[in-house]
Amino acid sequence: MTPEQILTDAVREAAVAMGAPADFQPQLERPRDPSFGDWASNAAMLLARHLRRKPLEIAQDLVSRLDVARAGVSEAYVAGAGFINFRLAAGAEAHGLTAVLAAGPSYGRTTDGGGQVVNIEFVSANPTGPLHVGHGRQAALGDAIATLLSSTGWTVTREFYYNDAGVQIANLARSVQARVRELTTGSGEIPEGGYHGEYIREIARDYVAAHPADAAGDDLAGIQQFAVAALRVEQDKDLQAFGVKFDVYYLESSLYTDGKVDEAVRLLVEQGRTFEQDGALWLRTTDYGDDKDRVMRKSDGTYTYFVPDVAYHLAKWRRGFTRAVDVQGADHHSTVTRVRAGLQALGVGIPAGYPEYVLHQMVTVMRAGEEVKISKRAGSYVTVRDLVDEVGRDAVRYFLLMRKSDSQLVFDVDVARAQSEENPVYYIQMAHARVSGIFRVGEIDVAGITGAGVEWSALAEPDERELVKAILGYPGLIAAAARTLAPHLVASYLLDTARLVHTWYHKCHVLGEPEPVHSARLALARAAQVVLANGLGILGISAPERM
RNA sequence: GCGCGAGUAGCUCAGCUGGAUAGAGCGUCGGCCUCCGGAGCCGAAGGUCGUGGGUUCGAAUCCCGCCUCGCGCACCA
Numbered sequence: 001m002t003p004e005q006i007l008t009d010a011v012r013e014a015a016v017a018m019g020a021p022a023d024f025q026p027q028l029e030r031p032r033d034p035s036f037g038d039w040a041s042n043a044a045m046l047l048a049r050h051l052r053r054k055p056l057e058i059a060q061d062l063v064s065r066l067d068v069a070r071a072g073v074s075e076a077y078v079a080g081a082g083f084i085n086f087r088l089a090a091g092a093e094a095h096g097l098t099a100v101l102a103a104g105p106s107y108g109r110t111t112d113g114g115g116q117v118v119n120i121e122f123v124s125a126n127p128t129g130p131l132h133v134g135h136g137r138q139a140a141l142g143d144a145i146a147t148l149l150s151s152t153g154w155t156v157t158r159e160f161y162y163n164d165a166g167v168q169i170a171n172l173a174r175s176v177q178a179r180v181r182e183l184t185t186g187s188g189e190i191p192e193g194g195y196h197g198e199y200i201r202e203i204a205r206d207y208v209a210a211h212p213a214d215a216a217g218d219d220l221a222g223i224q225q226f227a228v229a230a231l232r233v234e235q236d237k238d239l240q241a242f243g244v245k246f247d248v249y250y251l252e253s254s255l256y257t258d259g260k261v262d263e264a265v266r267l268l269v270e271q272g273r274t275f276e277q278d279g280a281l282w283l284r285t286t287d288y289g290d291d292k293d294r295v296m297r298k299s300d301g302t303y304t305y306f307v308p309d310v311a312y313h314l315a316k317w318r319r320g321f322t323r324a325v326d327v328q329g330a331d332h333h334s335t336v337t338r339v340r341a342g343l344q345a346l347g348v349g350i351p352a353g354y355p356e357y358v359l360h361q362m363v364t365v366m367r368a369g370e371e372v373k374i375s376k377r378a379g380s381y382v383t384v385r386d387l388v389d390e391v392g393r394d395a396v397r398y399f400l401l402m403r404k405s406d407s408q409l410v411f412d413v414d415v416a417r418a419q420s421e422e423n424p425v426y427y428i429q430m431a432h433a434r435v436s437g438i439f440r441v442g443e444i445d446v447a448g449i450t451g452a453g454v455e456w457s458a459l460a461e462p463d464e465r466e467l468v469k470a471i472l473g474y475p476g477l478i479a480a481a482a483r484t485l486a487p488h489l490v491a492s493y494l495l496d497t498a499r500l501v502h503t504w505y506h507k508c509h510v511l512g513e514p515e516p517v518h519s520a521r522l523a524l525a526r527a528a529q530v531v532l533a534n535g536l537g538i539l540g541i542s543a544p545e546r547m
Numbered sequence: 548g549c550g551c552g553a554g555u556a557g558c559u560c561a562g563c564u565g566g567a568u569a570g571a572g573c574g575u576c577g578g579c580c581u582c583c584g585g586a587g588c589c590g591a592a593g594g595u596c597g598u599g600g601g602u603u604c605g606a607a608u609c610c611c612g613c614c615u616c617g618c619g620c621a622c623c624a
Contacts, residue, residue: 027564029566031567032566032567032568032569032570033567033568036567040566040567042566042567045566045604045605048604049603049604054604055604055605056604079567080566080567081566081567081604081605082604083566083567085567126624163624166623166624167623167624168623168624193623278622279622280622281622282622291549291550291620292620294622295621295622296622297622298622299622300622302622304621304622304623304624305623305624306624329618330551330552330617330618330619331618331619332619332624333550333551333552333618333619333620334550334551334619334620335624336551337550359551359552361552361553361617361618362617362618364617402559402560402561402572403559403560403561404560404561406551406552406553407552407553407560408552408553408616408617408618409559410559412559415559415573423572423586424571424572424573426586427572427586427587429586430584430586430587431587433584433586434583434584434587435583437583437584438583439583440583441583441584442583476563477563480563484563486563488561489561489563491561492560492561492562492571495561495571495572496561496570496571499571499572502587502588503588503589505583505584505587505588506587506588506589507588509582509583510583511583512582512583525583546584547584547586
């Protein structure tokens with residue numbers, strides 16, 4: 001048992017003896033300020049109302065009844081409004097590092113998910129242009145969430161949903177067609193709602209080169225097929241540059257060719273959740289919390305966008321994914337309610353919260369002190385590849401992950417580049433490289449560091465005890481990040497821990513120290529290296545041994 | 548107008564299911580290289596947590612009103 005568990009039991013026993021409910025579950029917490037001890041309990045405050053006594057009195061009573069010597073407690077005292085602070089003997093917790101050393105790369109991994117399947121859908125860009133920085137945020141988020149879940153026992157599928165059907169694709173085709181005609185006849189105008197980017201011209205040039213017979217650009221279907229294929233190749237390159245790999249690419253167009261869209265509509269009609277009005281087919285989404293009913297099939301006979309979305313998620317459900325997470329921009333927020341409504345209305349047992357959504361706020365790109373307007377149609381935006389080329393994959397990933405997805409994100413390209421040496425990601429990687437340097441210089445094989453025979457009480461400096469606490473808190477942090485689908489928690493944990501590592505490194509020498517300090521610090525250095533490498537791995541960032 | 552998100556140090560942002568004197572990075576100012584990497588470390592300055600109420604032993608955190616900003620409110624996706 002860890003000191004935390006022993007202390008928790010001891011506090012509960014004492015509390016119950018004083019009249020607390022038998023199921024009372026005190027929770028220990030790490031005090032913010034190390035001067036408040038290693039662990040603290042607010043049990044007295046929680047019990048104040050039930051026992052009808054002052055927290056301070058209860059706390060004192062509790063302390064007098066506590067049998068804490070067995071947890072290695074050197075001191076237990078009441079402080080503040082009624083906190084009970086515990087100070088542990090040196091080494092009482094550091095012993096836990098043996099588990100870190102034994103686990104190595106798998107430290108922090110759990111089986112919480114029990115091997116259940118989960119589908120993570122992210123990026124899912126229309127193949128109408130290269131991936132921009134907003135997609136980059138999705139790619140970083142989705143990939144990190146997928147890694148978080150797979151490392152906590154879930155069987156993860158990374159999925160990219162291609163919206164390769166519908167109006168936007170038609171616009172794309174007509175835009176390319178216009179550029180083809182511009183090339184061959186000298187005149188061609190981008191249609192209303194079309195795309196103006198320079199890459200459209202490039203695609204047109206490639207098309208003409210590959211299809212000399214259609215110099216007039218009359219084969220619109222052929223152009224569309226060519227353009228979509230070309231852009232999918234481009235997006236794959238973007239993703240490759242970013243280091244993101246998908247297990248499944250799912251094509252929206254297949255939903256139509258397979259009849260899945262028609263089937264979904266038929267099911268909805270059969271369930272009596274639809275009605276006809278003004279020449280359109282509507283879904284009663286208000287039955288599921290929407291503020292108004294939504295059109296499914298327009299009066300021109302085509303479907304609105306959320307119908308294939310419903311069909312897609314139905315297919316996902318039937319593929320066995322009882323859990324699904326969609327990572328999307330917050331500008332798609334309005335789809336959440338109606339897609340979920342449609343899925344419930346199918347009557348196939350899909351629960352109300354399916355799929356789960358991680359919505360992220362917009363990314364604003366700053367360059368030369370000015371906001372770069374992101375508009376595919378106007379052809380002005382920063383691509384993922386631009387960013388990766390300029391500031392590096394690791395830095396881009398960290399920057400896009402360091403803030404919670406709910407927060408808007410300002411990505412100043414110039415700052416990211418100019419301050420790259422002061423970058424948080426370098427700070428973290430440097431911490432890893434430094435401890436790695438200890439082993440390199442000392443010519444020590446980390447595989448031989450098991451903690452066996454180490455006198456943990458030799459880790460007596462306050463700075464190293466803080467580092468020990470941070471390392472032991474890693475599994476809990478990963479579990480929390482996975483549970484809340486929040487990779488930014490890992491990002492800030494790494495920054496905090498890197499700071500502790502740098503401080504410790506500066507103060508506590510390892511090589512050349514006498515025993516038992518040498519062995520104990522070597523073990524601590526290895527444990528720190530493990531945690532930094534594992535955490536960076538979750539975020540898809542490299543952990544270099546030298547820089 | 549309605550919905551969602553955000554408002555915390557000069558700037559960019561953390562702050563877990565309410566806890567003790569609200570934190571970090573960058574920036575500013577001042578120190579530290581005979582020592583495993585100075586891409587680092589130590590210290591200082593800097594805050595009415597948008598605002599007004601409420602809940603209670605205790606609120607940046609939970610509830611309500613208001614203000615500001617962003618996004619979304621189509622038979623576009």
